[in-house]
Amino acid sequence: MKTIGEVATELGIEAHVLRHWEDAGALSVRRDGNGYRVYDDDAVEEARTVLKLRRVGLSLPEVIAAVSPTKSTAQAVVRAKIAALESEVAQRQQAITFLQHTVECRHRYLDDCPDCATFVREA
Incomplete structure (x- = not known):
């Protein structure tokens, strides 16, 4: 079992971020x-997953949907994020x-x- 401070340090984030994720329903x-909050191995792994999804660009509501027990819901969110990222890469x-x-x-x-004028008109 770990404390919120220990988990925050391990993940390289602030404890208030973990509290926020919990309040929002992502954790x-x-x-x-x-x-007091106590983090077992499963909770630490869950926090690590939320962190990774945040770092690849998912908003907190998207993270919550992406870890949904309904696979189709999770897939839809991830597919939408992939499309948005591909569009951003093209731009x-x-x-x-x-x-x-x-x-x-x-x-x-x-x-x-x-x-140059052609490039400008394409925007």
């Missing part, structure tokens, strides 16, 4: 006879392509370059 933690790749062109562009001003 369930047992209490001892004095009302960032377009930004990189545009910026690489501006670095290599032979025109003094971007407005003078037909390729």
Whole structure:
């Protein structure tokens, strides 16, 4: 059994984050006879899962849905996040392509370059 402080330190987060996850329903933690949170191995693993899902970009409501006991609900949330991330990657790749062109562009001003103007119109 671990305390909230021990788990927070192990995961590299603040204890208030664990409390917030619990309050939001993303994490369930047992209490001892004095009302203190006690984390067994399952609760620590659950917290680790929530942390990983948060770090890959899921909001707390999305995390709650992603760990839903209903597999179709969880899959729908994860698929939606994948689509959003793929869209973001495509947008960032377009930004990189545009910026690489501006670095290599032979025109003094971007407005003078037909390729730059094409990039601008695509946005």
